[in-house]
Amino acid sequence: ELGVERRFVPESCPRAVRPGDFVRYHYLGSFPDGTRFDSSYDRGSTFNVFVGRGQLIAGMDQALVGMCVNERRFVKIPPKLAYGSEGVPGVIPPNAVLHFDVLLIDLWNSEDEVQVQTYFKPEKCPRTVQVSDFVRYHYNGTFLDGTLFDSSHNRMRTYDTYVGIGWLIPGMDQGLLGMCVGEKRIITIPPFLAYGEDGDGKEIPGQASLVFDVVLLDLHNPKDGITIENQIVPESCERRSQTGDFIRYHYNGTLLDGTLFDSSYSRNHTYDTYVGRGYVIAGMDEGLLGVCTGEKRRIIIPPHLGYGEEGRGKIPGSAVLVFDIHVVDFHNPSDSVGITVHYKPSNCTVLSKKGDYLKYHYNASLLDGTLLDSTHSLGKTYNIVLGSGQVVLGMDIGLQDMCVGERRTVVIPPHLGYGEDGVEGEVPGSAVLVFDIELLELVSGLPEGYMFVWNGEVSPNLFEEIDQNHDGEVLLEEFSEYIQTQVDTGKGKLAPGFDFEKIVKNMFTNQDRDGNGKVTAEEFKLKDQEAREEHDEL
Numbered sequence: 001e002l003g004v005e006r007r008f009v010p011e012s013c014p015r016a017v018r019p020g021d022f023v024r025y026h027y028l029g030s031f032p033d034g035t036r037f038d039s040s041y042d043r044g045s046t047f048n049v050f051v052g053r054g055q056l057i058a059g060m061d062q063a064l065v066g067m068c069v070n071e072r073r074f075v076k077i078p079p080k081l082a083y084g085s086e087g088v089p090g091v092i093p094p095n096a097v098l099h100f101d102v103l104l105i106d107l108w109n110s111e112d113e114v115q116v117q118t119y120f121k122p123e124k125c126p127r128t129v130q131v132s133d134f135v136r137y138h139y140n141g142t143f144l145d146g147t148l149f150d151s152s153h154n155r156m157r158t159y160d161t162y163v164g165i166g167w168l169i170p171g172m173d174q175g176l177l178g179m180c181v182g183e184k185r186i187i188t189i190p191p192f193l194a195y196g197e198d199g200d201g202k203e204i205p206g207q208a209s210l211v212f213d214v215v216l217l218d219l220h221n222p223k224d225g226i227t228i229e230n231q232i233v234p235e236s237c238e239r240r241s242q243t244g245d246f247i248r249y250h251y252n253g254t255l256l257d258g259t260l261f262d263s264s265y266s267r268n269h270t271y272d273t274y275v276g277r278g279y280v281i282a283g284m285d286e287g288l289l290g291v292c293t294g295e296k297r298r299i300i301i302p303p304h305l306g307y308g309e310e311g312r313g314k315i316p317g318s319a320v321l322v323f324d325i326h327v328v329d330f331h332n333p334s335d336s337v338g339i340t341v342h343y344k345p346s347n348c349t350v351l352s353k354k355g356d357y358l359k360y361h362y363n364a365s366l367l368d369g370t371l372l373d374s375t376h377s378l379g380k381t382y383n384i385v386l387g388s389g390q391v392v393l394g395m396d397i398g399l400q401d402m403c404v405g406e407r408r409t410v411v412i413p414p415h416l417g418y419g420e421d422g423v424e425g426e427v428p429g430s431a432v433l434v435f436d437i438e439l440l441e442l443v444s445g446l447p448e449g450y451m452f453v454w455n456g457e458v459s460p461n462l463f464e465e466i467d468q469n470h471d472g473e474v475l476l477e478e479f480s481e482y483i484q485t486q487v488d489t490g491k492g493k494l495a496p497g498f499d500f501e502k503i504v505k506n507m508f509t510n511q512d513r514d515g516n517g518k519v520t521a522e523e524f525k526l527k528d529q530e531a532r533e534e535h536d537e538l
Contacts, residue, residue, distance in 0.1 A: 001078060002059050002062055002063060002075070002076070002077060002078065002081055003075065003076035003077075004063050004073055004074075004075055004076075005073065005074040005075075006071065006072075006073055007072045007073065007074050008070075008071060008072040009068065009071050010068055010069070010070045010071060013068035013069075013071070015068070015069070015107060016065075016066045016067060016068055017051055017064050017065050017066060017067045017104070017107055018051070018052075018065065018109075019051055019052025019053075019061075019065065020050065020051065020052055020053070020109060020110075021050070021051050021052075021107055021108065021109050022048070022049070022050050022051075022107070022108050022109065022110070022207065023048070023049060023050075023051055023064060023067075023104060023105075023106065023107050024046040024047070024048045024104075024105045024106035024107075024205075024207060024208065025040075025046055025047055025064070025102055025103060025104045025105055025106075026040045026041055026046055026047070026102070026103045026105060027039070027040050027047060027100050027101060027102045027103070028041070028100070028101040029098060029099070029100050030098075030099045030101075031096060031097070031098070031099065032097050032099060037091055037092060037098075038091075045205065046105050046106070046205070048206070048207045051064050051065065052065070057077065057081065057082050057083065057098075058081045058082075059075070059077030059078070059081030059082055059098070060075070060077065060100065062081070063075040063077070063100070063102070064102070064104070067102075067104045067107075068104065069104050069105065069106065069107055069144045069145055070103070070104065070105075070145050070146070071103075071104050072101070072102065072103045072104075073100075073101075073102045073104075074099070074100075074101055074102075075099070075100040075101075075102055076097065076098075076099055077097070077098045077099075077100065078097055079094075079095045079096060079097065082096065082097075082098045083096065083098075104145075105143065105144070105145050106143060106144045106145065106207070106208060106209050107144065107209070108190040108191065108209050109190075110192070112190040113190075114171045114174045114175050114187060114188070114189055114190075114193060115187070115188040116175055116185055116186070116187055116188075117185060117186040117188075118183060118184070118185040119184055119185065119186065120182075120183065120184040121180060121182075121183050121184075122180055122181070122182040122183065125180035125181075125183070127180070127181075127219060128177075128178045128179060128180055129163055129176050129177050129178060129179045129216070129219055130163075130164075130177070130221070131163060131164030131165070131177070132162065132163070132164060132165060132221060132222075133162070133163050133164075133219055133220065133221050134160070134161070134162050134163075134219075134220055134221065134222065134303075134318060135160070135161060135162075135163055135176060135179075135216060135218060135219050136158040136159070136160045136216075136217045136218035136219075136316070136318060136319065137152075137158060137159055137176070137214050137215060137216045137217055137218075138152045138153055138158055138159070138214070138215050138217065139151070139152050139159060139212045139213060139214045139215075140152075140153065140212070140213045141210060141211070141212050142210075142211045142212075142213075143208055143209065143210065143211065144188075144208075144209045144211060149203040149204055150203060157316075158217055158218070158316065160317065160318050163176050163177065164177070169189065169193065169194045169195065169210075170193045170194075171187070171189030171190070171193035171194050171210070172187065172189065172212065174193070175187030175189065175212070175214070176214070176216070179214075179216045179219075180216065181216055181217065181218065181219050181256050181257060182215075182216065182217075182257055182258075183215070183216050184213070184214065184215045185214055186211060186212070186213050186214075187211070187212045187214055188209065188210070188211050188212075189209065189210045189211075189212070190209055191206070191207045191208055191209060191210075194208070194209070194210045195208065195210075217255070217256065217257045218255065218256045218257065218318070218319055218320050219256065219320070220302040220303065220320045221302075222302075222304060224302040224304075225286075225302070225305070226283045226286050226287050226299055226300060226301050226302070226305060227299075227300040228287065228297055228298070228299060228300075229297070229298040229300065230296070230297065230298040230324075231295065231296070231297045231298075232295065232296040232297070233292055233295050234292055234293070234294040234295065237292035237293075237295070239292070239293075240289075240290045240291060240292055241275055241288060241289055241290060241291045241292075241327075241330050242275070242276075242289065242332075243275060243276030243277070243289065244274065244275070244276060244277065244332060244333075245274070245275045245276075245330045245331065245332050246272070246273070246274050246275075246330060246331055246332070246333065246414075246430060247272070247273060247274075247275050247288055247291075247327065247329075247330035248270040248271070248272045248327075248328045248329050248330065248428070248430060248431065249264075249270055249271055249288070249325050249326060249327045249328055250264045250265055250270055250271070250325065250326045250328060251263070251264050251271060251323050251324060251325045251326070252264075252265065252323070252324045253321060253322070253323050254321075254322045254324075255315075255316075255319055255320070255321070255322065256300075256319070256320040256322060261313070261314040261315050262314070269428075270328050270428065272429065272430050275288045275289060275330070276288075276289065281301065281305065281306050281307065281321075282305045282306075283299065283301030283302070283305030283306055283321070284299065284301065284323065286305070287299035287301065287323070287325075288325075291325075291327045291330070292327065293327055293328070293329050293330065293367045293368060294326075294327060294368050294369075295326075295327045296324070296325065296326045296327075297324075297325060298322060298323070298324050298325075299322075299323045299325060300320065300321070300322050300323075301320065301321040301322075301323070302320055303317070303318045303319055303320060303321075306319065306320070306321045307319070307321070328366065328367070328368050329366060329367035329368060329431065329432040330432075331413040331414065331432050332413075333413075333415060335413040335415075336397075336413075336416075337394045337397045337398050337410060337411065337412055337413075337416060338409075338410070338411035338412075339398055339408055339409070339410055339411075340408060340409045340411075341406065341407075341408045342407045342408060342409065343405075343406060343407040344403065344405075344406045345403060345404070345405040345406065348403035348405075348406065349403070350403060350404070350442060350444070351400075351401045351402065351403055352386055352399055352400055352401060352402045352403070352439065352442055353386065353387075353400065353401075353445070354386055354387030354400070354445070354448060355385065355386065355387060355388075355445025355446055355447070355448060355495065356385070356386045356442055356443065356444055356445040356496075357383070357384075357385055357386075357442070357443035357445060357496035357497035358383065358384055358385075358386055358399060358402075358439060358441070358442055358443075359381040359382070359383045359439075359440050359441035359442075360375075360381060360382055360399070360437055360438060360439045360440055360441075361375045361376055361381055361382070361437070361438045361440060362374070362375055362382060362435045362436060362437045362438075363375075363376065363435070363436045364433060364434070364435050365433075365434045365436075366428070366431055366432065366433070366434065367411075367431075367432040367433075367434060372426060372427060372433070373426070381440055381441075383497065384399075384497065385445065385495070385496065385497035385498065386399055386400065386445070387400075388497075392412065392416065392417050392418060392433075393416045394410070394412030394413070394416030394417050394433070395410065395412065395435065397416070398410030398412065398435065398437070399437070399439075402437075402439045402442075403439065403442070404439055404440065404441060404442050405438075405439065405440075406438070406439050407436070407437065407438045408436075408437055409434065409435070409436050409437070410434070410435045410437060411432065411433070411434050411435075412432065412433040412434075412435070413432055414429075414430045414431055414432060414433075417431070417432070417433045418431070418433075443496040443497070444496075445495060445496060445497075446493065446494075446495045450495065451494065451495045451498070451503045451506060451507055452483065452492055452493065452494050452495070452503070452507060453492065453493050454486075454491065454492050455490060455491055455492060455493060456491060458526065462524075462526075463521050463524045465482065466478060466479060466482045468481075468482075472520060472521065473518040473519065473520055474511075474518065474519040474520075474524070475517070475518060476504075476505065476508050476517070479504065479507070479508045479511075479519065480501070480504045480505075480508075483504050483507070484500070484504075511523055511524055511525070
């Protein structure tokens with residue numbers, strides 16, 4: 001009778017051989033005395049055959065039924081279930097009992113379909129693989145007995161392909177459909193949906209079932225545009241970005257599976273660029289339009305609007321990019337100073353103008369509210385001569401036409417502030433500045449171009465009065481002492497807010513036309529006299 005000894009049975013046996021199944025197995029064939037008459041191992045290939053269709057000797061047809069993949073059986077087949085009284089000339093004598101040591105490698109049926117077993121699925125699955133999508137995935141490829149034949153992990157590169165258009169074996173085309181990014185599944189493919197009777201000519205033999213352990217990393221469609229998600233928009237949004245604006249923003253850049261490839265936060269510096277001018281990838285150019293200062297949004301960019309098939313740096317080819325951005329500020333190069341008046345006294349008759357000496361308090365911040373500086377914390381006012389270049393141009397503009405007691409907010413674009421370089425350690429480059437200002441004191445300045453004016457009539461003998469020793473020459477000391485006396489007695493007025501010695505020296509230098517350190521009567525001229533002479537010359 002037929003003898004079957006199960007020498008090894010795997011713990012897991014999801015499927016056993018039934019009549020009509022196709023199997024691939026290795027065997028050693030020997031006689032009862034141990035003499036070997038045949039071996040699939042010697043040929044270097046499995047024995048491939050349908051079970052129960054008369055393609056095997058009757059004993060083997062029976063012995064294979066119920067076997068699991070990776071199971072090992074020792075089979076004794078009597079002559080009546082083997083080659084009988086005739087035997088096989090030159091190989092198997094008549095009435096021979098045959099022994100077979102069998103190891104089952106593979107098992108499938110012509111009615112099989114692709115089997116999919118998902119063993120991990122992310123909680124959020126906004127999109128699944130559809131026909132014509134482009135995917136990037138990692139896989140381990142094994143035979144049904146667990147033998148590894150290929151792995152994208154070993155190559156440290158994903159497998160990138162379109163789904164459902166014939167770029168893959170049919171079984172993989174089917175097995176990938178419906179997957180989410182981050183999902184892990186095992187796809188078992190019968191050979192007629194894989195490499196068929198011939199195999200791939202390399203690692204995969206003919207009639208082999210294939211098992212792929214797949215994790216999906218990326219998914220997009222060539223028709224995809226960018227996607228905007230998770231928007232957090234401030235309650236106050238007076239302005240939205242447009243093409244041509246210059247924007248400063250922070251971002252974290254990840255792949256679709258969450259792998260971080262870049263972050264502006266790690267550099268502690270915003271990313272600064274023009275919008276809609278091609279300075280960034282096309283998807284980011286589009287995704288930055290219509291944002292508010294302070295807004296947070298997620299921009300998902302397909303590779304054809306990102307870095308394409310080639311990728312860049314840590315970004316692999318054909319990768320979908322996810323940017324979580326926070327808009328710090330933006331402006332347009334055509335912007336002027338923005339002024340919002342919050343309070344103006346009723347008796348606002350004297351307005352600040354160029355040359356006036358101003359004392360004011362301010363809080364300085366960035367457009368996102370980050371405080372930069374405050375005179376209140378220093379306990380003293382900030383004092384300047386308006387229009388003299390003592391502050392940035394935008395502040396000179398923003399302080400004009402103010403009255404004492406007025407409070408206003410002045411918004412200064414960087415080209416009227418500290419420009420692209422900013423102030424190291426204090427003001428970022430290309431930053432929009434916001435000043436909340438209160439004017440506390442105003443001292444009217446002199447007419448433009450004057451550093452000193454008389455409050456009354458000018459003496460006709462002015463040079464003689466300045467030349468105290470009457471030697472026909474005026475030295476700086478004499479000149480300085482005379483001007484100081486005129487200011488102290490109220491007869492003259494110096495431009496407010498400037499250093500007395502510097503003003504006097506400047507006035508003296510203007511009179512000392514030959515630069516010898518002395519002013520003579522011929523050199524000495526008043527401002528209006530200089531103007532008349534220039535007019536006469538013209």
